[in-house]
Amino acid sequence: MDNLSVEHLIGIKDLTRRDIELILDTATSFKEVINRPIKKVPTLRDITIANLFFENSTRTKLSFELAEKRLSADVVNFSASGSSVKKGETLVDTVNNILSMKVDMVVMRHASPGAAKFLSDRINAKVINAGDGTHEHPTQALLDAYTIREKLGTLEGKKVVIVGDILHSRVALSNILCLQKLGAEVMVCGPTTLIPKHIGKLGVLVSHNLRAALEWCDVANMLRIQLERQDVKFFPSLREYSMLFGLDKNMLDSLSKEIVVMHPGPINRGVEITSDVADSKQSVILQQVENGVAVRMAVIYLLAAKIDRQ
């Protein structure tokens, strides 16, 4: 069987183009499974997975749990709120306690960049990064790539603009790396204060003009302003941000071609995107969520194949 070149999914940085294509192709088989009347396969009946969420999540948490259950794995869920983390327990102690209950795989979201790598170096279980601070969110990038491939047939030569709070976004970094590995061109667009100074070194184009960026692209991925990660003001007001970098229906309809609109969620309607754009036929936001389950099934399945199950 073809398999991944990595033992854990920490970031897109570690994946080869072949790894990404293997995940996306495997996800296609699982998408067929989750659209059957019985949306389940018995593949991982002997595997136990712990979902450790030290940061808030709706989509990623539910999507991983569904993916694990569709593969028939046993699932335990942990949220930092209400746990002994509040009593001062360290990350490694928390995880080691969970692992002594014979867990094979850990899916973790954590506020600290590098937390997933830190864990994978210290525990004897597969680790999947479900978002580590402002660093990476690899399964989001994979489901975004899957959705673009499904919509446009290929990523090769396609132009994708990522708009908004690039500075605080793990989705942006993972998307840039994933899209480039699959042959797409990437531009980032936003106010100067929300674009990292040296981002050009990643080989992306930079624009501060939303209309010009949208005219250039085939796909626009609109990001949320991450106010929870901003301890100083990066722009005068949300209203001003929205006037310059928010996508509304007038702008969308006035473009010279039809583009695909994406958003990783959660959406702040009326800030980075208006409701009529979010709910328009050009928006693939709910397809992204649907594809997330199939893509996460693929990641879990491929990493589980590397577990010694004797």
Ligand code: CP
């Ligand atoms: N896209 C995403 O990561 O959403 P959640 O924060 O709801 O998981």
